[in-house]
Amino acid sequence: MAVFTPIALSDISEWIARDFEIGTAIDIRGIHGGIENSNFFxxxxxxxxxxxxxxTIFERLSAEQLPFYLEIMRHLANKGIPVPKPLANHAGAILFSLKGKPAAIVSKLPGLSRLAPEEYHCELVGKMLAKMHLAGADFQHTQANLRSLPWWQKTVPQVLPHLNTAQQGLLRDELATQADFFASADYSALPEGASHCDLFRDNVLFDPKGSSASDTQQDQLGGFFDFYFAGTDKWLFDLAVTANDWCLAENKQDLDPGRLRSLLDAYQAIRPLTKEEQASWSLMLRAAALRFWISRLWDFYLPRNAHMLTPHNPQHFENILLSRKKI
Incomplete structure (x- = not known):
């Protein structure tokens, strides 16, 4: 999350009082982190x-694209999945306009992020991710993952001039490998549905129930948030994105066997992987690493101006991709 469009309390006080049943706006604070939208508590x-x-004020997504993201959150919340629920105004709308841009207000989930997760946290995430996939199976809206293969193919030529020869070769070769994989019968056979597609550690909250916030063994899952990269995609891709971030070893690139086992076992206790998914796991881990290497290269070398924005280092996912190619 970041701030590209500053908002002051005076900008929204009358709007909140007139259009919603949530009382009086008393404070608004920009949220640091992230790269896409302007976000505020x-x-x-x-x-x-x-x-x-x-x-949230949406900086890149259009008003035509946004109903998918808001409706999937409402659908999941109504099915008991702990996700932010969009707030409707008096007219029943959940998508608004603020400072000439699309905007939405959602409920705030309880808890805090665990950026150094234990196996216990990976188990909770794996279980809820499987429940989320099944809960979204009957979601009527579809919208392709906007950061999937077509976007990779469009973006790679823009970032290649900024890379050295070895990096260019790695990026071109992996993109070709993934294009072949996506065109294969094995890929077509993979089950799909509404997917988060960005379930990193900082997009999950845990609600501490112990005597202190550091008592991680008493954590309960607070919920998943930031669905604005969501799309209709292969559920295995969603799981691979999650594993690549939640299950990192101490060297920050290889997979930690214990955390990975906890994530996958918990997921499969709810939704067992098909034989096609099991056979495609290695390639999908690479696809998930490639997606975020490309997007971080794009954000790093072709940045936008924003308040409170710090681009992520793209080398992190270059290293992860190199590691996954060895699996």
Whole structure:
């Protein structure tokens, strides 16, 4: 999350009071981190009680694309999956316009991120990811993952001039490998549906139930958030994206066997992988690594101006891709 379009309390106070049943807006704070949208914590007061929400102004996604993301969150929330639920105004709309750009307000989930997860956290994430996939199986809307193969093929020529010869060769070769994989019968046979596609550690919250926030063994899953890279995609891709971030070894590139086992066993206890998915696991791990290497190269070398924006180092996913090619 980041801030490209600054918002002050005075910009929204009248709007909140007029269009919503959430009380009076009392504070708004920009959220640091991320790279796509402008995000803010929004506090309101109603009947003497403070309420917390997240306000997002969409910087790249269009008003035509956005209903998919908001409706999948509403669908999942209504099925009991812990995700932010979009807030409707008096007219029942969940997509608005603010400062000439699309905007939405969603509920704020409880908890905090665990950026150094234990096997226990990976188990909780794996179980809920499988439940989320099954809960979204009857979601009526479809929209392709906008950061999948067509976007890779469009973006790679833009970042290649910034890379050295070895990096250019690695990027070209892996893109060709993935293009062949995506065109294969094995890939077509993989089950698909609504997917998060960006379930990194900082997009999951845990609600500490122990005596202190450091008592991780008492954590409960607070929920998944930031669905604005979601799409209709292979569920195995969603699982691979998650594994590549949650199950890193101490060297920050290889997979840690214990955390990976916890994630996969918990997922498969809810939704066992098909034989086609098991056979495609290695290539899908590479696809997930390639997707984020390309996007981080793009954000690093072709950045946009923003308040509170810090681009991620693309070398991290270059190293992960090199590691996954050895599997």
């Amino acid at each position: 929004l506090d309101t007061e109603r009947d003497g009680q403070k309420q917390e929400y997240v306000l």
